[in-house]
Amino acid sequence: MPESRILMGVIGRPHGVRGLLHVTSYAEDLAAYGPLSDAKGRRFVLRPRGEGVAEVAEIVGGAEVKVSDRTAAEKLTNTRLYVERECLPEPEPDEFYLADLVGLAACDAAGGRIGTVSAVHDYGAGASLEIARDSEPPLLVPFTRAAVPQVDVANGRLTLLPPDEIELAAPASTPSPAEPARAGEGLPP
Numbered sequence: 001m002p003e004s005r006i007l008m009g010v011i012g013r014p015h016g017v018r019g020l021l022h023v024t025s026y027a028e029d030l031a032a033y034g035p036l037s038d039a040k041g042r043r044f045v046l047r048p049r050g051e052g053v054a055e056v057a058e059i060v061g062g063a064e065v066k067v068s069d070r071t072a073a074e075k076l077t078n079t080r081l082y083v084e085r086e087c088l089p090e091p092e093p094d095e096f097y098l099a100d101l102v103g104l105a106a107c108d109a110a111g112g113r114i115g116t117v118s119a120v121h122d123y124g125a126g127a128s129l130e131i132a133r134d135s136e137p138p139l140l141v142p143f144t145r146a147a148v149p150q151v152d153v154a155n156g157r158l159t160l161l162p163p164d165e166i167e168l169a170a171p172a173s174t175p176s177p178a179e180p181a182r183a184g185e186g187l188p189p
Contacts, residue, residue: 005082006099007047008036014073019066021073023054025082029096035059038080044081052070079084096151102145105157106131112170114160115139131160141166 011032012022012077021029030036031054035043043059056076057064065075091097098120106114106129115133120143122128127143141147141162150159162168 004085005037006097007080007085008033008086009081011056011076011079013077014070017070019055019068019070019073020049020053021056021067021076022052023056024052030081033083036083038079038081044079046081097151098122101151101158102152103156104151104153106160107157108168109159109161117158122159128159134145135169139166139168160170 001177008027011021012024015022018070027033029095031046031048035045045057045064046054047057049055049056050147056073058067059065067076072161074158079111085097085099089099091100101120102119104117106117108114115131115136115138117129118132118138120127121130121140129141129143129148131139131141133139134163141160148158152158
């Protein structure tokens with residue numbers, strides 16, 4: 001089941017001395033979604049004041065309390081801003097909210113279970129999926145059509161065809177001290 005809240009942006013460092021803040025937005029118009037909430041349940045309204053800069057107000061007792069100085073702004077640095085999933089439009093076919101992928105079963109081309117998507121990482125060069133596996137180290141695979149040719153959110157699974165560099169077999173066992181390894185043995189090809 002998809003997350004009920006979707007990460008939409010992150011409040012960054014203060015901008016000036018009057019309470020303005022840098023905001024990283026994961027949407028075209030972050031203010032269009034109305035009040036956003038943080039992990040503690042606080043609600044915020046953002047008003048753009050320039051490229052990547054916003055005036056922020058916290059909703060307290062139904063009223064907006066504007067962040068008006070640098071000290072108050074500093075306390076909000078690194079605050080993650082969320083919106084309820086039902087406020088977002090349904091994705092187009094072959095598009096996915098990254099939060100929808102977490103929890104899906106990762107299967108090979110024959111339908112055999114490899115593991116479960118435990119996280120989606122995106123550091124700017126493209127998304128990658130972290131696949132948790134029973135009693136084996138997790139896999140990190142690129143979220144590309146070549147590595148993930150099929151995603152079926154409705155049925156809770158995706159097909160995983162990892163690149164040749166990613167080995168699905170369990171790692172080779174480490175030789176015991178009484179059985180020394182020969183040169184080159186146990187190293188990946």
